[in-house]
Amino acid sequence: MTLFLLSVMVFLGGQVLPGNVGRAILGPFADQRAVDALNHTLGVDRPLLTQYWSWISNFVQGDMGTSYIFRSPVAPFVIDALGNSMKLAAVAFVLVVPIGILGGVIAALNLNRPLDRIISLGGLSVTVLPEFVTGIILILIFGVWLRWLPISAAWPKDAGFLTQLYYLILPALPLFLVLFGYIARMARSGMIEALDSDYTRTAVLKGLPWRTVIWRHVLRNALLPTITVIATQTGYLIGGLVVIETLFRYQGIGSLIFTAARGKDFPMLESGILTIGIVYAVATLVADFLYSVLNPRIRLGSDQ
Amino acid sequence: MSAVQTPSPAQDDTRRRGPLAEVLFSLLRSRTFLVGIAIVLFWVVCALFGEHFVPYDPLADDIINALAPPSREHWFGTDQIGRDVFSRVIVGSRDILTVAPLATLLATVAGTALGLLTGYFRGLVDDVVSRILEAFMAIPVVIVALLAIVALGTSKTTVIVVIGLSFAPIIARTVRSAVLAERELDYVAAAQLRHENALHTMFVEILPNVIPPILVETTVRLGYAIFAVATLSFMGFGIQPPSPDWGLSISSNYGMIGGGFWWTVLFDALAIASLVIGVNLAADGVHGAFND
Numbered sequence: 001m002t003l004f005l006l007s008v009m010v011f012l013g014g015q016v017l018p019g020n021v022g023r024a025i026l027g028p029f030a031d032q033r034a035v036d037a038l039n040h041t042l043g044v045d046r047p048l049l050t051q052y053w054s055w056i057s058n059f060v061q062g063d064m065g066t067s068y069i070f071r072s073p074v075a076p077f078v079i080d081a082l083g084n085s086m087k088l089a090a091v092a093f094v095l096v097v098p099i100g101i102l103g104g105v106i107a108a109l110n111l112n113r114p115l116d117r118i119i120s121l122g123g124l125s126v127t128v129l130p131e132f133v134t135g136i137i138l139i140l141i142f143g144v145w146l147r148w149l150p151i152s153a154a155w156p157k158d159a160g161f162l163t164q165l166y167y168l169i170l171p172a173l174p175l176f177l178v179l180f181g182y183i184a185r186m187a188r189s190g191m192i193e194a195l196d197s198d199y200t201r202t203a204v205l206k207g208l209p210w211r212t213v214i215w216r217h218v219l220r221n222a223l224l225p226t227i228t229v230i231a232t233q234t235g236y237l238i239g240g241l242v243v244i245e246t247l248f249r250y251q252g253i254g255s256l257i258f259t260a261a262r263g264k265d266f267p268m269l270e271s272g273i274l275t276i277g278i279v280y281a282v283a284t285l286v287a288d289f290l291y292s293v294l295n296p297r298i299r300l301g302s303d304q
Numbered sequence: 305m306s307a308v309q310t311p312s313p314a315q316d317d318t319r320r321r322g323p324l325a326e327v328l329f330s331l332l333r334s335r336t337f338l339v340g341i342a343i344v345l346f347w348v349v350c351a352l353f354g355e356h357f358v359p360y361d362p363l364a365d366d367i368i369n370a371l372a373p374p375s376r377e378h379w380f381g382t383d384q385i386g387r388d389v390f391s392r393v394i395v396g397s398r399d400i401l402t403v404a405p406l407a408t409l410l411a412t413v414a415g416t417a418l419g420l421l422t423g424y425f426r427g428l429v430d431d432v433v434s435r436i437l438e439a440f441m442a443i444p445v446v447i448v449a450l451l452a453i454v455a456l457g458t459s460k461t462t463v464i465v466v467i468g469l470s471f472a473p474i475i476a477r478t479v480r481s482a483v484l485a486e487r488e489l490d491y492v493a494a495a496q497l498r499h500e501n502a503l504h505t506m507f508v509e510i511l512p513n514v515i516p517p518i519l520v521e522t523t524v525r526l527g528y529a530i531f532a533v534a535t536l537s538f539m540g541f542g543i544q545p546p547s548p549d550w551g552l553s554i555s556s557n558y559g560m561i562g563g564g565f566w567w568t569v570l571f572d573a574l575a576i577a578s579l580v581i582g583v584n585l586a587a588d589g590v591h592g593a594f595n596d
Contacts, residue, residue: 124584124588125581125584128527128531128580128581128584129531129576129577129580129581130531130534130535130538130551130576130580131535132534132535132538132551132554133534133554133573133576133577133580136554136558136561136569136570136573137570137573137574137577139558139561140561140566140569140570143561143562144561144562144564144566145566151561151562236444238444238447239444239445239446239447242444242446242447242450242539243446243535243538243539246539247558257447257450258450258539261450261451261453261454264454269450269451269454273447273451276447
């Protein structure tokens, strides 16, 4: 449903482009006949419904159309960019999930003590800052003053895994900071609730060691809501990628969409956004699945 | 407003004023709120009167002194065409402090109306509208903005409409859940028995009772709106040159930070950071005051 609406919106958004596509490509001084001919070749002079249908049915079959600007198929660009973005997102996620959860758990175990205050307030402050602001400040500190990390994410050709990782740390950090606050906050409130529950009290009263109580009884219940939050953050993450990739001049799906939007490269723009929609839908699905695996109470199907 | 002339009994009024005073009182005792509102007020004053006390004209260039590091003459240095960064940072609060609140206002009005409708009617209206709103919420604001700006062209109005409409569903969701609880109460049943029409029941009877969650949500949204406006102007959408807007200044200067010209972007970044944190602290205070 979301995907369908998104595709219609994307399509209409592209259709109400000011001026027509042929004119936009050939410029204001081009011959009207040339513009009409180009419009006909691109197929943008057909009725809207026909265009939408041919576009969406081709997309489902993996044909994303031809870029207006590069005059070559869109699909390789989108796939490359998606791969790059995934690398960046993966670095951010691998850093933030364990550290965020750990932060939240530590805060909850030190409830209302200074350590909790620092983690909660610090997390809240960095979460609300726009990525490009933290990005700029981090670039200044680590890239310009300390010169520890490169200020652009464009690694040299044939760079190995570790070199790529080295170039990706700085761009991943702003995403890390925004996500850290959310994840730590969810983990913290989940922990507080679980620590306060009857089953925790029972476990403590029946004489289980504190460590076992935390690992077996508290953590498992506390982290369930956190998993949902992590999955819903993919939507945010994509918005963040557009900004970060622009700031660090990284060839990802975000900067692809941004460039396509600026250049009015309609097929590129549509395919990019629809791809993001699909990624988002898949992430939500995976989260639902994980949730049911971890929470036996809502496990579906006929278990015995 | 017609809300004032409603036949609401006098005791209803006193019952409402009591808690309101209490909320104000606890706001003024909340350190978080006071710190937050102080920061916000500082920037509001800068936006309104900054022009009159800054040392230089924020738009006047001075090529000979371009890219001068911070000094006694130029506290925050000068940018690539010699404009005084300090003056630009002070006056740069103006655009963001117009666009973000207007966007939030639009989101609140639209979201409240949608939330009242879906919460009050439930059933088919609720199902259809809620599904559409959910679909909208799944799309990141930046993407919606990109599409809208491609389609409509870039202007402050586009940014206000885009942010307003993308935040409306979130406010609608909050209002809806508050309305769902309210509509079971006796005063709503009384209004329905009096054969008040649905609009009257929604906007005159229910609306005053769901103001607290709306206020909290609005202050929280204002923080996000500033986040979004700053991001969009950094991306080159909405606020246009030569405005000394913070996001815009960063986007036109960050290409040179590799050369060590940190003062052209650092102060703008810190200004955005302080405003966003200020609004969020204030929002946190408002949230606390209504939920104690």
